Amino acid sequence: MQNRVAKYWKLHRVPILLVLVSCIFYGVFAHNLVREDFPKLLSLFAALFFLHYKLIQFKKWNFKFLLVAGMLFRLVFLMVEPNLSQDFYRFIWDGELIKNGINPYRYTPNELIEQTTFHIQNAKELHQGMGTLSARHYSNYPPMNQLFFYLSTLLGMGSIMGSLLWLRIFIIAADIGVLYFGRKLLGNLNLSPHLLFWYFLNPLVIIELTGNLHFEGMMLFLFIWAMYLISAGNSILAAPIYAASIMLKLVPLLFLPLFLKFFGIRKSALFYLVVGVSSFIYLIPFYTPELAANYSKTIGLWFSNFEFNASIYNLVKYLGVEFFGSKPWELIKSYGSFVKVGTLIIILLLTFVQKHQTLTSVLKSMFFVLVSYYFLSSTVHPWYIVFPLVLGLFTDYRFAILWSAVIILSYFTYSQPEFKENLWLITLEYFLVIGYFVYEFLKNRNIPQLIRKNS
Numbered sequence: 001m002q003n004r005v006a007k008y009w010k011l012h013r014v015p016i017l018l019v020l021v022s023c024i025f026y027g028v029f030a031h032n033l034v035r036e037d038f039p040k041l042l043s044l045f046a047a048l049f050f051l052h053y054k055l056i057q058f059k060k061w062n063f064k065f066l067l068v069a070g071m072l073f074r075l076v077f078l079m080v081e082p083n084l085s086q087d088f089y090r091f092i093w094d095g096e097l098i099k100n101g102i103n104p105y106r107y108t109p110n111e112l113i114e115q116t117t118f119h120i121q122n123a124k125e126l127h128q129g130m131g132t133l134s135a136r137h138y139s140n141y142p143p144m145n146q147l148f149f150y151l152s153t154l155l156g157m158g159s160i161m162g163s164l165l166w167l168r169i170f171i172i173a174a175d176i177g178v179l180y181f182g183r184k185l186l187g188n189l190n191l192s193p194h195l196l197f198w199y200f201l202n203p204l205v206i207i208e209l210t211g212n213l214h215f216e217g218m219m220l221f222l223f224i225w226a227m228y229l230i231s232a233g234n235s236i237l238a239a240p241i242y243a244a245s246i247m248l249k250l251v252p253l254l255f256l257p258l259f260l261k262f263f264g265i266r267k268s269a270l271f272y273l274v275v276g277v278s279s280f281i282y283l284i285p286f287y288t289p290e291l292a293a294n295y296s297k298t299i300g301l302w303f304s305n306f307e308f309n310a311s312i313y314n315l316v317k318y319l320g321v322e323f324f325g326s327k328p329w330e331l332i333k334s335y336g337s338f339v340k341v342g343t344l345i346i347i348l349l350l351t352f353v354q355k356h357q358t359l360t361s362v363l364k365s366m367f368f369v370l371v372s373y374y375f376l377s378s379t380v381h382p383w384y385i386v387f388p389l390v391l392g393l394f395t396d397y398r399f400a401i402l403w404s405a406v407i408i409l410s411y412f413t414y415s416q417p418e419f420k421e422n423l424w425l426i427t428l429e430y431f432l433v434i435g436y437f438v439y440e441f442l443k444n445r446n447i448p449q450l451i452r453k454n455s
Contacts, residue, residue, distance in 0.1 A: 026076040038415035048203040060194040074210040085212040089129035095149030096120040104139040121158040138294040144248040177221035181228045188231040195393045204404040208383035216386045219249040239274035247282045261356040309410035311430040313378040367391040399436040
């Protein structure tokens with residue numbers, strides 16, 4: 001036994017050391033970091049990104065080794081409160097409401113906390129922890145998200161840490177599901193299965209999902225599962241699962257038109273019908289006459305009130321304010337309408353211009369729809385990039401991996417007393433991302449070769 005251990009160590013000592021050093025850095029990140037300490041945050045993240053790159057380089061064909069490594073990195077966060085996000089307080093608040101028979105879409109936390117008859121576990125701590133912005137708005141988390149909030153509070157038995165533990169267990173399980181079905185999907189599309197480790201070992205994924213408890217991973221699990229079933233010829237079985245991914249984060253709703261040419265009119269109509277009926281069924285437990293108005297009011301804020309880490313929007317804002325005398329608070333409201341229209345035009349163009357004869361082509365169009373939407377959007381939080389990171393693995397484009405590295409620059413904002421963004425850092429982020437995208441676009445289109453042929 002000792003000889004086997006010594007032999008294994010001799011063969012794998014460098015990757016093992018990389019894993020151990022990564023675990024130490026993740027431990028520091030989880031237990032000894034506040035988001036206001038930007039230099040420390042940036043240094044740890046940069047080191048972890050480099051280490052995950054080297055791990056994949058050394059061990060990309062060793063599935064078991066990288067699976068164990070990814071699990072160890074996630075377990076470091078298991079019993080720790082998130083230190084980069086306070087959203088978990090609202091997750092647990094919504095779950096406690098459902099547990100007590102209260103619809104989370106019907107009242108704002110501020111409305112409930114003022115009622116003398118209102119009582120849920122840890123109400124005061126949750127209300128204060130979620131912050132004033134969340135407390136004055138209706139819940140913006142879709143029904144499937146609410147299901148996991150409810151389960152976490154039910155299994156957590158009134159303990160905030162217990163609820164956090166179960167939220168993490170769900171998210172880690174979802175990441176394993178993404179890896180499982182993602183590798184199968186890559187195999188069905190004749191792509192290398194090891195590509196999924198750019199997701200599973202990515203520090204942004206581990207920190208923002210397992211660490212900060214964002215549910216993009218659960219949405220991705222359902223989405224990738226549905227895509228795998230479609231690749232295996234089971235589109236009807238995939239439809240309710242795809243609907244569940246929509247009812248978890250809404251983003252996959254953008255991609256529905258792209259199936260039109262791939263399925264054909266009859267098959268796509270049936271697929272859309274099952275997705276629609278399934279979505280309606282998921283929504284029934286939360287239905288109230290106020291649901292549509294309250295939910296749309298909250299979602300509308302993302303298009304008309306919030307701005308964070310934007311690219312095109314910041315350029316439009318600068319030009320509008322400097323040269324046309326626009327008021328920033330008026331500009332963002334009208335810009336929100338532009339984002340909706342611009343995204344719709346891109347979706348329709350890709351739907352009717354692209355042939356979409358293969359699922360690979362559909363996934364590529366999904367990737368460009370989502371990337372375009374985030375380039376246009378006025379709000380791009382770091383965890384948003386997890387979805388294009390995965391979609392990009394099914395294409396010839398890798399700039400989303402770079403984006404998952406440099407988007408950490410946006411956390412500089414939280415180190416400032418008034419959360420003021422550093423536009424130089426945002427410019428650097430998007431200069432690198434868009435620059436690499438343009439390089440890949442020209443390379444994949446063989447533009448340099450065409451120029452040489454015609455010169």
